Amino acid sequence: MDWSDSPEQAAFREEVATFIKERLPDDYRGSEEGGEGFSGGWQADRKSDNPHAQKRAMDWADALAEKGWVAPHWPKEYGGAGLSVMEQFIYNQEMAKSAAPPVGGMGVSLLGPTMIVHGSDEQKAEHLPRVLSGEVAWAQGYSEPSAGSDLASLQTRATRDGDDYVINGQKIWTSGAQYADWLFALVRTDPEAPKHRGISFIVMDINTPGITVRPIVDMGWNEPFNETFFEDVRVPAANIVGEENRGWYVGMTLLDFERSGISGAISYERNLTRLLDYGKSEDGNKHVRQDWRALRHEIAERHLEIGVLFNFAFRIVSMQNSGMVPNYEASVNKMFGSEIHQRLARTGTKVFGLYANVWQEEGDHSPMSAEFTRDYVGSVPHTIFSGSSEIQRNVIATRGLGLPRG
Amino acid sequence: MDLGLSETQELLKNSARDFLENESPEQLVRDMEEDEAGYSPELWSKMAEQGWQGLLVPEEHGGAGFDFLDLCVLLEEFGRALVPGPFMSTVLGGAVPIMEIGSDAQKAEFLPRIASGDVIFTLALTEPSARFDEEGVQAEATVSGDEVTFNGTKLFVPDANVADYMVVAGRSSNGVTLGIVATDQPGVEVTQLQTIARDKQAEVKLNGATGQLLGTDGGGWAALEPVLNRYTVAECAYLVGLAQMDFEISVDYAKERVQFGRPIGSFQAIQHKCADMVTDVDGSRFIMYKAAWSLATDQPAEDTQMSVNMAKAWCSEATRRVVAHGQQIHGGIGFTKDYKIQLYFRRQKRAELAFGDADYHRELVAQQLGI
Numbered sequence: 001m002d003w004s005d006s007p008e009q010a011a012f013r014e015e016v017a018t019f020i021k022e023r024l025p026d027d028y029r030g031s032e033e034g035g036e037g038f039s040g041g042w043q044a045d046r047k048s049d050n051p052h053a054q055k056r057a058m059d060w061a062d063a064l065a066e067k068g069w070v071a072p073h074w075p076k077e078y079g080g081a082g083l084s085v086m087e088q089f090i091y092n093q094e095m096a097k098s099a100a101p102p103v104g105g106m107g108v109s110l111l112g113p114t115m116i117v118h119g120s121d122e123q124k125a126e127h128l129p130r131v132l133s134g135e136v137a138w139a140q141g142y143s144e145p146s147a148g149s150d151l152a153s154l155q156t157r158a159t160r161d162g163d164d165y166v167i168n169g170q171k172i173w174t175s176g177a178q179y180a181d182w183l184f185a186l187v188r189t190d191p192e193a194p195k196h197r198g199i200s201f202i203v204m205d206i207n208t209p210g211i212t213v214r215p216i217v218d219m220g221w222n223e224p225f226n227e228t229f230f231e232d233v234r235v236p237a238a239n240i241v242g243e244e245n246r247g248w249y250v251g252m253t254l255l256d257f258e259r260s261g262i263s264g265a266i267s268y269e270r271n272l273t274r275l276l277d278y279g280k281s282e283d284g285n286k287h288v289r290q291d292w293r294a295l296r297h298e299i300a301e302r303h304l305e306i307g308v309l310f311n312f313a314f315r316i317v318s319m320q321n322s323g324m325v326p327n328y329e330a331s332v333n334k335m336f337g338s339e340i341h342q343r344l345a346r347t348g349t350k351v352f353g354l355y356a357n358v359w360q361e362e363g364d365h366s367p368m369s370a371e372f373t374r375d376y377v378g379s380v381p382h383t384i385f386s387g388s389s390e391i392q393r394n395v396i397a398t399r400g401l402g403l404p405r406g
Numbered sequence: 407m408d409l410g411l412s413e414t415q416e417l418l419k420n421s422a423r424d425f426l427e428n429e430s431p432e433q434l435v436r437d438m439e440e441d442e443a444g445y446s447p448e449l450w451s452k453m454a455e456q457g458w459q460g461l462l463v464p465e466e467h468g469g470a471g472f473d474f475l476d477l478c479v480l481l482e483e484f485g486r487a488l489v490p491g492p493f494m495s496t497v498l499g500g501a502v503p504i505m506e507i508g509s510d511a512q513k514a515e516f517l518p519r520i521a522s523g524d525v526i527f528t529l530a531l532t533e534p535s536a537r538f539d540e541e542g543v544q545a546e547a548t549v550s551g552d553e554v555t556f557n558g559t560k561l562f563v564p565d566a567n568v569a570d571y572m573v574v575a576g577r578s579s580n581g582v583t584l585g586i587v588a589t590d591q592p593g594v595e596v597t598q599l600q601t602i603a604r605d606k607q608a609e610v611k612l613n614g615a616t617g618q619l620l621g622t623d624g625g626g627w628a629a630l631e632p633v634l635n636r637y638t639v640a641e642c643a644y645l646v647g648l649a650q651m652d653f654e655i656s657v658d659y660a661k662e663r664v665q666f667g668r669p670i671g672s673f674q675a676i677q678h679k680c681a682d683m684v685t686d687v688d689g690s691r692f693i694m695y696k697a698a699w700s701l702a703t704d705q706p707a708e709d710t711q712m713s714v715n716m717a718k719a720w721c722s723e724a725t726r727r728v729v730a731h732g733q734q735i736h737g738g739i740g741f742t743k744d745y746k747i748q749l750y751f752r753r754q755k756r757a758e759l760a761f762g763d764a765d766y767h768r769e770l771v772a773q774q775l776g777i
Binding site: 296319332403 | 407408410411412475660668669672673674676677678680682684685688689695696700703705716719720768769772777
C-alpha cells in the first residue's frame, strides 16, 4: 500500500499541473459553478451567446487538443492520450484540484469509449475524430418518462424500414441536448423479446427531422436537462452500434465508465477548504452565523467522509491497475460520493444561517456568491441520476454481495 | 500509488487466518470470557512460535523486523477472530514504547523476552479521570537515578491481571515520566473490572511501586505520542477485522433465514443495510491503512497526526453502525448469548472507546482544520 507518487507519477503530476497553470485562464477555473457569464459546463459555453464564454471554451479545448489530452482514457490509436489508469487518476486529480472544466462532454466520457469497444471501423472513423476536435458534442438518450430506475422497460420504438429505422417515442433527462450535435440512444427494436434483449444502441444527428428538444426548467431555474421527442425520425440502420438487440449490453459498458472517478472527492475537498478559508476572512465574518462553532464536528465529519471517498476512488484505479475488474466498488463510490455532495452542501448552508436564503450571486449579502445555497438545490439530482442511491444499494447487495434478487 | 497488499502481507494475512480459525475458535473466545486469566497460555506460546509478539521487534533483538503496516494486516485477523488475551497490550503497550524510547540495555533486556512470548506487558496510562491526554496523567512519579517510583491510581489498564510488567505513565515535577514496573511487587494492587466485552481491564493502585525509568524525567508525553498513535491505529485495525466478520456473518444469515417464503436477504430493507455495512467496512479499512502507512513510512508529522485522528474518528463510528446493523439483521436470535453475533457487538464498543471514540477524535480533526 502506498498513497504517495512514484518518481514517474510525481513527474507526470507536475506536467499536468504546469500545463493547467500555463493554459487555463483564471476566469475559466471553477466555471462549472457558474459566474462570469459562463453557463455551468463546457458543452454549454461552447454554444453560449456570450462571446467570451465561447472563446474560453474553445481555447481550452484547443489547448488540450494540442497536448493530446482531450480524451485521456482513450487509446492512442484513436487519438486519445492512452494514459494508464494510474495516469488518468493523477490527471483527473490535478484537473479537479484546479477546477478545470472537463472538455468534450459525453462524447469523450461515454460515447467514445463505448464506440471504441463496440463500434464498426466506419463508425469510429466518422465520429471519434470529431469528438476530439470539439466539432461534435453528444447527448445521451436513455431515460424515458416511464423508464427511470427500470431503464430496461424503455419503450421508444425503432422500426425497420428498408435501410432505415423509423423512431417514435420520447426520452427525458437528456442532459445538454440543447447544446448537442449528436445523440446516442437506447431504443426498442424487438418488442417481442424479453425486455433486456430487444434494445439497440443507436446514434443520430440531433438535427434529423422529427426530433424536438425541449429544455426542462429545474428547481434551480437552470436548464441542464431536456425532453427529447421523436416523431417518425428516420435513422440509417448503419447507425446501430454493436449488434441489433444487444444494445442493453452496449449501453452498460457506458454506465461502468460513468461510475468511476476521483473528481468528486477532490472538488468537495476544495469546496470545504474554501468554505473554511472564507469563514476566516473579513467578508466571511459578516456572513457566518454567530453560533457556527456548534457545527465544528459536522464540518470535521465532512472532511472525514471526503477522505473515505478519496480512498473509494483510489481503490477502483488500484484494482484496475492490477488487472482486476471492479464489481460493486464503483457503485459504492457513486452512492457515497453523491450522498456526501448533498451533506456538504447542507453543512455549507448551515454555516451561513439566514444568509443561506440568498440565491443571487452578486451583492453584499451573498456569501461565496451563494454557491452553497445553489449547490444545496443543485446536488439534489446527484443521488438520482446515473442510478439512484437505492439502485446502487441494490447493485451492491445483489451483484456485490450475492444476495438474492427480490 | 497502490492500495493492494504486498506479497509478504498476503502471506501473513492468509497464514494468520488459517492459524486463528484453528487456534482461536468461537469456543475459546467464549471460554476466555469466563476465564480468570482471560487468555490461553498455550495459544500465547503458539503465537510466539509464529513470531507475532516479535513481529515489529528488530531482528537483532529476536524479532521479525516487520513494519507497522504489516502488524495492522495481522491485527485485522485478530479482530476477525476476536482473539482473546494480552497481545495488543504486550506489543503496542510494551514492545513499541521500549523500541521507541528504551535505552539499549532496556531493549536488550525486554525485547527478546517479548518476542519469545516469555513476558506479558501492558500500558498503564489512563486514570479515574478517563482522559487520554497529557492532563490525564496525574499519578505521582518520583525519579531517583535510573529508578522511578509511582503513587496513584491507574484505571482501565488492559490485561493488568496477567501482565509481568507495566509501562506506567506518572507525573514528576518535570512533567510526564514513564517507567517499566514489574507487577510482582507489594506496591502494585490489581482489581479486575467486569467489562462489556468481558475482556480484562483493571484498576491498578500504585503505592510506592518502583521500576526502571523509561526515557527521560519529564520527557514522557512527547515520547508517548508516537506510541499512542500506533496503539490507536492498531485498535482501528482490530475494529476493521471485527466489522468485516460481523458483516460476513450477517450477509450469510440474510441468505439463509427464510420469512414470508423467501430469504430475508431478498428484501431491499435488508439488502440496503448490507450495502451500507460493506461501505462502512471498506471505508474503515482504507482510512485505517492510510494512517498505518503514514506511520510506517514516516510521512510528515502533520499529515500523520491528521490521518490517525481521521482513522479513529471514522472507524469508531462506522464499525458501530456495522455491528448495529448486524444485530438488526439477525433479529431475535442475535441478542441471545448462544449465538455468535453478540460477541462482535460487545467487543466493538471496547475498541470504539479505546484511545478515544469518534467524538474525541473528530474534535482533534476539527482543531487541525483550524476551526
